[in-house]
Amino acid sequence: MRLFLILFSLLIFTTPLLAAPSNSPSPKTTSESNQWRQTVGEIKELHEATQADAQVTIQSITQEQNLLTKELLDLKAEKRRRDQNYHALTQKFNSLVEQKHELDKTLESQQDSMRLIEGTVRTSAKQFQKRAMNSPVTAERPDRLTNLAQLLDSVHFPGLESIKTLTDMWFHELVASGEVITHESRCVAPDGSQRQGIVTRLGTLGALFKDMDGNAAFLRPNAGGHLEMVSGDFDNVVSKADQFLSGEQTDAPIDFSGGEVFKRFDGQSGILTTLMNGGMLIWPILLVGLIGFLLSGERFLRLASIHTCPDCKMDRAMEWASKGNLKQCADCLGPKGNTPTCRVISHVVLHSGSTLVSMEKGLQEAILQELPKLERFLPTINILAAVAPLLGLLGTVTGMIGTFQVITIFGTGDARMMSGGISEALITTQLGLAVAIPLTLMHHFLERKVDRMVADMEEKGTTLVARIISSEKGEHVCSTSYPNS
Numbered sequence: 001m002r003l004f005l006i007l008f009s010l011l012i013f014t015t016p017l018l019a020a021p022s023n024s025p026s027p028k029t030t031s032e033s034n035q036w037r038q039t040v041g042e043i044k045e046l047h048e049a050t051q052a053d054a055q056v057t058i059q060s061i062t063q064e065q066n067l068l069t070k071e072l073l074d075l076k077a078e079k080r081r082r083d084q085n086y087h088a089l090t091q092k093f094n095s096l097v098e099q100k101h102e103l104d105k106t107l108e109s110q111q112d113s114m115r116l117i118e119g120t121v122r123t124s125a126k127q128f129q130k131r132a133m134n135s136p137v138t139a140e141r142p143d144r145l146t147n148l149a150q151l152l153d154s155v156h157f158p159g160l161e162s163i164k165t166l167t168d169m170w171f172h173e174l175v176a177s178g179e180v181i182t183h184e185s186r187c188v189a190p191d192g193s194q195r196q197g198i199v200t201r202l203g204t205l206g207a208l209f210k211d212m213d214g215n216a217a218f219l220r221p222n223a224g225g226h227l228e229m230v231s232g233d234f235d236n237v238v239s240k241a242d243q244f245l246s247g248e249q250t251d252a253p254i255d256f257s258g259g260e261v262f263k264r265f266d267g268q269s270g271i272l273t274t275l276m277n278g279g280m281l282i283w284p285i286l287l288v289g290l291i292g293f294l295l296s297g298e299r300f301l302r303l304a305s306i307h308t309c310p311d312c313k314m315d316r317a318m319e320w321a322s323k324g325n326l327k328q329c330a331d332c333l334g335p336k337g338n339t340p341t342c343r344v345i346s347h348v349v350l351h352s353g354s355t356l357v358s359m360e361k362g363l364q365e366a367i368l369q370e371l372p373k374l375e376r377f378l379p380t381i382n383i384l385a386a387v388a389p390l391l392g393l394l395g396t397v398t399g400m401i402g403t404f405q406v407i408t409i410f411g412t413g414d415a416r417m418m419s420g421g422i423s424e425a426l427i428t429t430q431l432g433l434a435v436a437i438p439l440t441l442m443h444h445f446l447e448r449k450v451d452r453m454v455a456d457m458e459e460k461g462t463t464l465v466a467r468i469i470s471s472e473k474g475e476h477v478c479s480t481s482y483p484n485s
Contacts, residue, residue: 032038068118114157121158125151125166128173131431135205138225139185144169165211177204187219188228205254208241216242218255230255243414281395281428285388289435292384295377303449305373306340340370343462344457356469363461365453374450378443385439392432399425 075154107114129148129440132138138145147165151158158166185199197211199219208220216238218230237253244252272303347366352452 001454026408028321075201080455120159121163122154124170125158128166128169130334131173131204132169132225134221135176135204136201136219136221136227137173137204137219139227140201141172142225173204176201188222188226188230190229190443195229195457200238200243201208202252202254208252209243210242210245214242216218220255266389267282279395279398279428281391281398282284282431285391285395285428285431285435288384288388289431289439292381292388292435292439293328295381295384296439299377299381299446302376303446305452306374306453340374340453341460344461347466348461351469354466359465359468363458363465366461367457369451371454376452378446378450379444381439385436385443388439389429389432392429393434395428395432396425399428 007273043174125148129145132144132148147169150156152161155374180200183198184197186194186196187199189195195209195211195391197209200208200210202208209217209219209227210478217225218238218241220230222228235257240249240251240253243249337338342365344366346361347369399422403425
């Protein structure tokens with residue numbers, strides 16, 4: 001660009017010089033010559049500077065070109081290295097895929113054997129867990145339960161280390177079954193407190209305890225693996241255990257029931273203890289029974305206080321009705337009537353018309369007014385009698401679900417672990433039936449009593465209507481005596 005400007009300036013200045021005559025120099029020509037030389041000098045300087053700048057630019061471009069060429073070579077080398085690495089990784093991946101396929105085939109061929117091993121290990125772990133829950137040795141080695149929980153974890157496959165741990169526990173239990181060990185320890189008392197004393201473990205069958213005050217007791221493992229004292233006594237076995245611990249006799253009593261026999265024959269166990277073993281549904285059944293018996297008692301007392309209309313009143317009422325004196329007929333029954341039958345007849349006499357249809361309608365209306373008062377709470381008693389066995393059945397289902405859950409986890413080797421669910425199932429069913437049967441009988445008795453009262457009202461009301469219609473027609477109707485029904 002700068003070279004173009006120089007040439008353009010030279011062209012401008014040289015054009016007048018070419019056009020001027022060259023015969024004789026003049027002052028003006030001399031001045032222009034000086035100006036020309038000056039311009040030419042500047043142009044030369046500018047040309048040299050432009051060449052220097054161009055040289056610098058060329059050098060800079062050359063350096064950048066060299067750097068880019070080197071960077072390109074480095075990138076090509078990096079690409080070749082990565083391509084080689086990619087091919088190596090691809091070959092390794094393909095090799096691993098083939099190895100995986102081979103391992104999958106091997107695993108598939110050995111799957112049955114692995115399932116058999118896993119099932120055998122877990123079954124053995126479950127059996128040992130049931131044994132550990134009832135063994136006094138667990139209190140000395142509480143880490144058993146944690147290791148067994150890990151073995152029974154269905155997510156992880158039991159490896160060689162787990163199998164070795166299970167085998168060591170079985171061998172330790174075998175060795176412990178022939179030992180009689182005495183050591184000082186703390187045990188849980190029946191009231192929940194901790195007591196310090198001497199524990200004598202008789203193999204894996206049981207353990208005896210004697211505190212610092214000299215009191216002896218049988219021990220059993222609780223859910224956490226710790227030893228707890230068994231309350232109660234049966235056939236003086238606690239005193240015999242005390243004699244064994246004191247060295248007075250060589251025979252030691254063994255409690256194979258885990259304390260259940262003491263509970264069975266404990267004097268404190270009774271109806272309340274039995275009910276508490278029935279689970280949470282015992283309380284709704286008891287509430288239903290309480291409400292049902294209260295309502296039945298109220299209905300029994302209320303209906304027992306209601307009598308039929310006396311014979312003397314009915315005779316006088318019928319006599320006046322035969323004569324056609326309805327006002328006197330109503331007066332002899334009383335102003336309001338103190339029995340349902342008297343109230344029904346008074347309503348027919350005072351509020352019915354003179355036709356047969358109107359009096360029959362009035363009779364039905366009066367009976368319908370009395371019926372809700374007599375049948376009050378009877379539908380509720382019937383519903384409660386039906387709900388009680390259903391709650392018992394629900395308790396049965398709940399207890400059996402708990403029993404099957406215990407069977408799923410611990411198997412069927414220990415009946416005591418299933419006794420809670422079975423007890424809940426049977427107690428709730430028994431209590432539900434014990435509530436429903438008397439409520440059903442009382443409902444039937446009260447319903448029959450109400451039916452007899454309604455039948456008495458219909459009978460005497462119909463007779464009165466017939467007397468009134470007969471008196472209006474002038475027919476003579478004999479007086480009739482009505483027995484107390």
